[in-house]
Amino acid sequence: NNSLATILVPEAFIGGGSPNGLSFNNEDRWEFQNYTSWALRRHNIKAGAQMRGVHLADFSTADFNGTFTFGGGQAAALDASNNVVRGPGGQPVTVPITSIERYRRTQLIPLFLQRGLSQSEIRTLGAGATQFSIAAGEPEARVNQYDLGIFAQDDWQLRPNLSLGLGLRYELQNNISDHRDFAPRLAIAWAPGGDANKRKTVLRAGMGLFYDRFSEGYTLAARRFNGISQQRFIVSDPAILDLFPQVPSLDLLSQFAVPETVTRVADNLRSPYTIQSSVSLERELPNGLSLATTFINTRTLKLLRSRNINAPLPGNTLRPFGNVGDIFEYESSGYFKQNQLSVNVIERLKSVATLWATYVLSDAHSDTDSADTFPANTYDLSTEYGRSALDVRHSFYLGGWITGPLNLSFSPLVFYRSGAPFNITTGRDTNGDRLYAERPALASDLTRPSVVLTRFGAFDLDPVAGQTIIPRNYGRGPGYFSVNLGVSRAFSFGPESKVRAAAKRGNQNSFGRFFSRKYTMTFTIQVENLFNHSNPASPIGNLSSPLFGQSNSSAGAYGFGSNPAGNRRIEIQIYFSF
Template sequence: MVNENFLTTRVDHKFSDHDSLFGTYMFDKTPYSAPDGLNNVLFTTLTSRQLVSVEETHMFSPRFANSIRIGGNHEGVNNNESLKAINPDAARTDLGAGGTAFAGRAAAQVFMEGVTPFTGGVGGSPTYFYHWNSIQAYDDAFFTKGTHSLKFGVTAERMLLNVLADTDPNGIWHFGTLQDFLTNNPTKFQGGIASTLSPRNLRQTLFGAYLQDDWRWRPNLTLNLGLRYEMSTVLSETSGKLANLANLPDANPHLGTPFYNNPTLKNFEPRVGFAWDPLTNGRTAVRGGVGMFDVLPLPYQFILLTTQAAPFFSYTAINAGPNLPTPLTFFTVPPEDISDNTLRSTYVQHPKRDYVVQWNLNVQQQLTPSLAAMVAYVGSRGIHQPFRVDEANMVLPTKTSAGYVWPFDRDPSGPPPNGNLGAPLDPLNTNFGSVRAMFYNGHSYYNALETQVAKRMSHGFQLQGTFTWAKSMDTSSATGAGDSFGNSISSLDWFDLKLSRGLSDFNVGRTFVLNGTWEVPSPKSLSGPARWALGGWELGVIFTASDGIPFSPTWGTGSDPANTNSSDDWAFPDRLGGPGCKTLTNPGNVTNYIKTQCFAVPSAPDLAFWNANCNPFPPSIQPSDPTLPPVPAVFPQCFNLRGNAGRNILIGPGLTNLDFSIFKNNYIRSISERFNVQFRAEIFNILNHANFAPPVTPDNTDIFDGTGSPTGVAGLLSRTTTTAREIQFAVKVIF
């Protein structure tokens, strides 16, 4: 259920020919509530926003003007609160994980391969509260002299972000398979210790200055020359509750400020553009430009890195295995759960200057008085972009001729029957369990061909068609926690960025959009009621067709089949060649969209490689009863070898959608010539066409479970990107 209250006002006043003032205020409050998928808990979200702005403009002379603008923005969000139990059992604390840290909490979340996640009891899901305040001031001056039009100014912004992020306060039980769940054999338990949670009050200031000259160099050629400087202070916290690992293997985090070295002090951004009329007839225009744009390290990039950092927040993770004194069973966290507490820390690797270079070139041609065409090339290159991973603390693999191989414990001297043989080695930093990391070595590329043909309104008819052929590639599409896409995978291979380079999560190869409006001619021979009934009609249409977005094949989620010994417990499979595998999807097949026959558990290239490198007893195939011998991996299966399937090599279903509208204009001439009461009927997705989203990650992208057996649900399309047919009626008064 959604309720929204929205208010906006604006006041303009002209004091004299030289001074004018305007002020605006906006208020928006939207509470939203919905049950979880199993109708156990009611989730609520509240978003409120207020914005105020005042601007004064003074004309010193016809050639010189100055505007001063000050404003403030407040946004408050209580996101994903689960305070009310629909099912009374969702509030029972005796169903919680228990133990020292989770006493008094309701049921934990449950994740398992191929099954819809259970969101847990009351208060169990990650919850996010923040209050964002921004105070801004701008001063812009405009000066004209001869063929030069100058614009220059300064800006300052103070950012105040008060945030509280509660992560998995009831905990999460992980099961490798449904059979593991039914036999009470969890693989891991993890959760945030709610008693260690405290708010963070983040502060940062931004300064900027710019100069731009639009120089009419020739009657048919204008040059746009500009330079901007923009910097931000290092992020701080009012109580000094910031922690950072200066280097990933460090035993202790660095506390307080500076949180990182400031990379923004030399952020000068040159920009050049032009507009050219080559035939000097006003019918042909060639435009282009190139510019540098800095991406400042603002608070949104560090929210979770700062709110969930040791020693100010504790997060425990317990892996099942021979090293755990008390068996790990569902509903029971062993008493030693916090003795070797896993602390979630942060790692920001010496930020570099993060910037994007953008360029474009377009040609526009007027074909007739009402018809024009345009063709353009647009490109960009991102450098030193944030590369965020949810888990950097892992066992580092070794690069071999067949790819990266994760090492394993070769000691058979432990408990029978095989000791520690096959177990993963220690991660990079044994002082911390999970380490969220932000690296600044990511990059991105975007290239696009854009075309447009537009017929402006004439004879009651308007039509416009656009086609874009684009390709966006990057090493990571999420720059901060919370802005990842539904098709994203959690943590990427930060130790070798070439492995993570692929299509962007948001890449759409081809897009075609056609929109048109037709003002139906009114019959001139009619009068009175008949003329009113048959006149004033207007039809509209919007047709969209596009390729799908990419996603990645995975396997073994929840069981760490590759022995990375990290909280990101999934792996890439091998991509196979052969007949039928040139393409990897079955368009139109909603139950088997992925060609699972084109993938396999990673395999050794030969027996010698298998004997030297491959783990014969990975934890993912160890039996639940330690007294039984494990089922060994068999040649050529090599669980601890990184598969050759890359990131985002699969393309999801495309989109086709048609929206239709019909308006009835009713002009009331007795009030005024332009007074119009317009009745509107808008039909969205009029053909009721189902546009499916890519398979859910990892539920329906996992091709195999942790034992290497097919999951049976890989490639299932269970979500749509557009709604079913919707009809909306409205009345609009225009005057």
């Protein structure tokens, strides 16, 4: 039912009408690619081109019914009878309240009015919405987006034990002004000692530059909320908020001179690019054992983020572009760095089994996690640098392919990773940028009423000068463990294939036995999360939520197309081939 306004209590619940409204999406995608190669003595030259296009037609009435948001804050303490708790001097005692407590107090507004309190006095008690948003206008938006990539590379065999790879790629797309995306690549491989058939050690190194494309989804958002196709209003004026649960009309918003909120793409936006270098050492050991150690250094520049470029200036209510409303802009000002060390071991036990194990040690930092990441302070991005959401310190994989009795084939996979970081915020908009991205400070005075004690530390939700604001992604979530197992058995029947019969006539029995009969039936059982181990998702990081620090969803199962619930799932598959 989207005839009612949506009630949003962050990290607690969503009630009222549906915020999604009526929507549908139609995508038409095409791709053309061509690759050509030449073998010239010691050179293996490849060149090619790839061109892709997408036509996106998206119809959405999301938030046409309006949304009232109830965030946390600081308010007077209430006793069991909902009377103000006062200190020794008669002044109200203030305490941090959660988002759901604000909503509860909003339900008490009729009681407060009966007691003769004004709307402003009721707000000091922590009752009433903290934000209202609504959209209107043309529901449909369309995007045509194309990108082109051309490349050439040369694999040059300098010596029997030394090869060099050189490459250059150029990429181009519409809907952004960046057309300088050249990406060189270099790789070298050296096998010291021995002849061509007896080399046991290979040293590899490489460096390359890689571009990310600007998604058509961001272009769609900028076209939809350009202030012309659709109008979007995000309001924190108490005169509007006090109308709850009545939804203010667009005419009423115009009477209050409420400016629109628009989304746009920065004029100087560039495609994010990654400079990645690696070095690896591979060694073949006795008894079918091989070992590989790899170090990878990754740097990504021009990473995407969002920013309200017309937020109030620090310390006052003035805005850089005047009172024209909030301007949410996609820009490429972010940075990411990562170092990874991996060790991979493979054991080949002839035709019986192949076992492998991989351990990865990683360290990743950045000042944004995605194009939809907003900074806590629009005018100070230096405080955003911290652990990346990808900073999973330890990862371990163990798997293999095993042939067992009765011609059964087993493919186990064990996966473990340590916890990923998550962001901790106050759940309040204290700087007027219409966002709830502010982070708390590390508490220096535990007696302050704005201090909240958690298992992640003591935080001050109302920082004062001199306090240290916590870095982005300060918290670290739970780890992840899962065991998957596949078991299969193939049955062949029917007449022998012509190839097998021909092999037998030539007395090539050792060769012919690898050819099956005409028909093959394969039975497979795939088990995800064999031991039904519970893997909670990242905890809620909103300090104004009653569920702060708790995981209220599953991290899902590991693997492509896996079960989002993360519980044990058994699939039985039958393949018939002929």
